[in-house]
Amino acid sequence: MNNIYHYPNxxxxxxxxxxxxxxSADTRAIVDSVxxxxxxxxxxxxxxxxxxxxxxxxxxxxxxxxxxxxGKRHRVAVFIxxxxxxxxxHLAGQIQAYFSAHNEFLDxxxxxxxxxxxxxxxxDPDFITNxxxxxxxxxxxxxxxxxxxxxxxxxxxxxxxxxxxxRSVRHIRFPTTVLGQDDSGVGVKNAxxxxxxxxxxxxxxxxxxxxxxxxxxxxxxxxxxxxxMSEAVKVALIRDREFFLWLxxxxxxxxxxxxxxxxxxxxxxxxxxxNQIAHGGDPFESxxxxxxxxxxxxxxxxxxxxxxxVLSHGEAxxxxxxxxxxxxxxxxxxxxxxxxRVHQLLVTLGFKLWNDQLESRHESGRLAVLQGLRExxxxxxxxxxxxxxxxxxxxxxxxxxxxxxxxESIAWLKHLK
Ligand SMILES: NC(=O)c1ccc[n+]([C@@H]2O[C@H](COP(=O)([O-])OP(=O)(O)OC[C@H]3O[C@@H](n4cnc5c(N)ncnc54)[C@H](O)[C@@H]3O)[C@@H](O)[C@H]2O)c1
Ligand SMILES: [Zn+2]
Numbered sequence: 001m002n003n004i005y006h007y008p009n010x011x012x013x014x015x016x017x018x019x020x021x022x023x024s025a026d027t028r029a030i031v032d033s034v035x036x037x038x039x040x041x042x043x044x045x046x047x048x049x050x051x052x053x054x055x056x057x058x059x060x061x062x063x064x065x066x067x068x069x070x071g072k073r074h075r076v077a078v079f080i081x082x083x084x085x086x087x088x089x090h091l092a093g094q095i096q097a098y099f100s101a102h103n104e105f106l107d108x109x110x111x112x113x114x115x116x117x118x119x120x121x122x123x124d125p126d127f128i129t130n131x132x133x134x135x136x137x138x139x140x141x142x143x144x145x146x147x148x149x150x151x152x153x154x155x156x157x158x159x160x161x162x163x164x165x166x167r168s169v170r171h172i173r174f175p176t177t178v179l180g181q182d183d184s185g186v187g188v189k190n191a192x193x194x195x196x197x198x199x200x201x202x203x204x205x206x207x208x209x210x211x212x213x214x215x216x217x218x219x220x221x222x223x224x225x226x227x228x229m230s231e232a233v234k235v236a237l238i239r240d241r242e243f244f245l246w247l248x249x250x251x252x253x254x255x256x257x258x259x260x261x262x263x264x265x266x267x268x269x270x271x272x273x274x275n276q277i278a279h280g281g282d283p284f285e286s287x288x289x290x291x292x293x294x295x296x297x298x299x300x301x302x303x304x305x306x307x308x309x310v311l312s313h314g315e316a317x318x319x320x321x322x323x324x325x326x327x328x329x330x331x332x333x334x335x336x337x338x339x340x341r342v343h344q345l346l347v348t349l350g351f352k353l354w355n356d357q358l359e360s361r362h363e364s365g366r367l368a369v370l371q372g373l374r375e376x377x378x379x380x381x382x383x384x385x386x387x388x389x390x391x392x393x394x395x396x397x398x399x400x401x402x403x404x405x406x407x408e409s410i411a412w413l414k415h416l417k
């Protein structure tokens with residue numbers, strides 16, 4: 001038999017067998033029994049919405065750090081996304097000034113670390129090792145803090161390093177993109193890409209706190225601002241009709257990135273994501289359903305088929321949202337016409353809802369995006385579960401996708417482009 005793989009490549013000695021039974025009448029009960037272990041762990045973490053978090057008069061950071069041990073001086077390591085550091089050259093100085101002003105309770109450990117941001121940090125196999133080395137050099141322990149300031153990619157990478165270092169050190173997130181603030185930042189996951197696969201390695205690790213500072217959004221390039229809006233449209237569609245109506249009424253102001261409506265979009269979207277995690281019944285995604293991934297099965301595949309510079313996550317999600325809205329109509333789930341409203345909203349927000357890769361086919365003639373379904377299920381495990389729409393504001397789960405309706409939905413997008 002050659003189908004046993006040994007790693008390392010040598011035969012391991014079998015464990016010694018169980019102790020030999022004695023003559024006692026209770027022997028069976030000793031060697032054959034089930035003890036049910038059970039405990040409940042409660043998680044809570046503040047999600048702050050503010051502006052100018054590093055102005056010394058803004059006490060949110062100080063408060064969240066001190067929330068369990070108010071009398072102590074806390075050791076804090078700070079990591080900044082290089083893109084953020086470049087856009088805000090005074091940020092590091094402001095952070096140092098903040099720590100000096102609150103020196104009684106906050107101890108900034110060593111230098112502020114500037115990291116390369118974007119997806120590259122999740123792709124670099126040495127990145128996590130370097131982060132662990134820095135955490136070790138700074139002697140961060142389970143009562144110290146690792147703060148990450150950056151986009152979703154830096155949140156994921158530093159969050160992962162913080163989660164595995166000493167089996168988890170306290171981690172505070174400062175998401176700096178719309179997507180980071182309205183979606184990923186409030187979540188409980190982190191991951192890096194490994195073996196060429198997206199988010200292959202990661203953990204479920206709720207943060208110590210999340211601080212959403214609107215000032216970071218001001219410095220974002222327009223494209224990045226727009227990208228995160230598709231996640232807000234997504235949660236409105238599956239959970240909150242009122243929010244969708246609000247998005248429709250404010251679409252033009254949002255397309256101009258006006259501060260007040262954009263701040264509301266971020267806050268409302270974050271709240272709906274938080275609600276889903278806390279009350280959706282499956283915060284660590286052990287079941288087959290992923291309601292927050294509406295529109296994402298197409299998006300994930302499109303992202304892989306195109307270069308990230310051509311189509312970012314948010315742009316791919318916008319296409320996936322529109323496609324699944326029309327599919328929901330074809331499946332008889334969503335009233336006809338509602339798909340057009342979804343399309344119109346996304347277009348008004350500035351999204352381009354077409355990419356030629358939608359039509360690319362395998363040699364077999366099958367649409368390449370349909371391969372995404374298989375990959376989507378493989379990532380989740382369990383039964384294929386796709387969220388569609390039964391109304392605007394109401395998601396519905398299905399377990400099968402009809403190739404013909406996907407083809408027709410792609411043709412619909414092409415016709416409208
Ligand atoms: N853990 C989760 O639950 C979850 C959920 C959704 C997405 N994600 C992950 O998030 C990542 C995408 O995150 P993203 O969309 O925030 O992009 P990103 O982190 O890749 O950042 C995009 C670019 O913007 C720069 N940047 C970030 N903030 C800036 C600012 N305020 N000013 C100027 N430049 C800034 C970054 O340096 C980077 O070059 C993906 O890796 C995705 O897998 C994770
Ligand atoms: Zn997404």
